[in-house]
Amino acid sequence: MKKYMSIMIAILLLLLAACSNNTAGDQGKTGDAKHPSGTITVWGWDVAASTMKAAVEKFQKQYPDVKVKVEDFNSGDLYEKLTVGLAARGSGLPDVVLMEDERIPGYVHQFPTGFLPLNKLGYDKYKDSFNPAKVATVQNKDGDFIAAPWDIGPAGVFYRVDYFKKANVDPNSIKTWDDYIAAGKKIKEATGAKLLPIDIPNYDGVFQMMMQQQGLSYFDKDGKLALQSKEAIRAMEVIKKLHDADLVLNNKGWDGIVTATVNGSVATVPYGVWYAGSIMDQAPDLKGKWDVFFLPSFEEGGSRFANVGGSSLLIPSTSKNQSAAYAFVEFFTTDKDSQLLGFEKYGLFPSLKETYSAPQFTANSEYFNNSPIFKKFADIVDQVPQINVNENLAKASSIMSNAQAAILLENKSVESALRDAQKQLENELKK
């Protein structure tokens, strides 16, 4: 028996050896800060990863000794890998990683030493090159850059030009949320389409936009909960009015929004500017039928600007080739051409201010009713209010979504739902 066992073990080992292909390459080689060299790995997702891949060519003209390997995952998968890697004390992580801005505070909170502060490497000299609201989101409390800012998503309301015409509604006349609701009623009568999609129990994005245009997240500037503020109450009340007038299409998730956009069951979609790319992608037949206006405000003359989404680049502190990683991050986020490349091809709206004067930005978009939609957004990015982003946003968002569901689907009153939400969140934060 013993003999056979050892034969089996030998076979197993052989099998092992047969399928092992060694991947260790020239990763051990690194240069110094002035002349970085070696290979770095970058993690990103779909169009962002494609943009970085495309930018490598120009990067290598400046840094011929650095090889860049961009690896592409879906964002959920990337976070999963990143969390496991950070929990495993930084093993198996890449040299540069892409992250959505709303995730940054959470990761930094959970893994305080997980990422390199970029100030030490000299990134703070670019402080004024970017949109200020964006800079605020990628800095920690001491004003250190934790991430290098890339794209942003100034919010607007995408609308169906043909529906508005049919209902005889002038989009320029929509100034406040009350105008918006009134227009929605008219459009529904004329076309049968609802006004906007909201995944009621799972997505509070519209509420978030409304809060940000009033200068708040779920928290105020001092980090205190703002769910019972007058701003929160009137935002929720608008959403309730929309729902009471049967103008909200309760569609599930991202697929639900895309579905509604393609099949014409909604007349508007309030979202970040990057949604323009998805509309063009998924609904090529609707060319010329979409356009955009800014978010309505709460009172005439009030702020109409907010931001949805955006992402930035971070360097895990376990990176074995920090000089090359920094060289890439610095080059990529501050190079006008690379930023414009991602914008033109994939609709990633840069936060680098010098790009906004480029012709790609100022041109009229054929798809969007021949209007210069990107210029519209570029003109207002500086007016997007800065808000308090912290590590509790995800928790707050899920609690708010529940409150939204209670208000819209179970007829709970706005005040009591928000009061309960605030209490619940206070409890969770104490833990």
Added chain:
Amino acid sequence: MITSKKISSKIGIYSLLIAGVILSIGPFYWMLVGSTLPSGEIFHIPPKLLPGDHLAKNFQSLNESLGIAKIFWNSLFIALVYTFTCTLISAMAGYAFAKFHFKGKNLFFFIILCTLMIPSQVTLIPLFEMMVSFNWLNTYQAIILPSLASPFAIYLMRQNMKAVPDSIIEASRVDGAGELRIFFTIILPVVRPALAAVSIFLFMSQWNSLIWPLITLNSKEMFTLPVALSSLIGMARIDYGQVMLGTTLSTIPIMLFFLLLQKHFISGILGGSVKE
């Protein structure tokens, strides 16, 4: 009277059955149709029920974004090697636990059963650190080896091996067969249904497994099908036609594998139902 009653009850049964068929086949059919449509048309209202003409194009773009042949090979290689080795190991272990007497047998078996109760999330991070220190990230063995000893499969094999009469084994020993020969030529053929059940189970779980391969694999050339399909879901842009086609393709091997072993599998399910 009786016949009309019979007919009406038949109508009732059949309409129930048809509803069941539609419910279970419907999503599958929609996936098939979806794989032949361009992304934008999948969400049309009313939904399109007839296949479109986009199949070749979807395949082309799927192949461009994934390199479908290599991905398929990765998945197939991993799943087959894993299924074969793991089935063999669990059959051997099960045989030993069922038919041999050695010190600590019950204790070992108890420990193996206990590992069934450890959630996989707990072992995820230590296992990952292990793979990193072996320098095994992005390799086949990182996926195949850690789960090679499956407690569930060992348990299942042991229960089946127990049903094999001791007298067969004793008779073969008297006839002078060696232990390995007994195992391979006498025992394994007898427990064929159990082998089939275990290998279908292992094949499916490996073929569909996402989290572990996702965490250990980094480059596109090494991805298995679920990881690759998951990478198709972008942040803001999803080509649903590609996703549908990829999902359709990924179900084919499972169906083939199941059909191939179905006869043994079903006799395995029924195997315990009748006692002599």
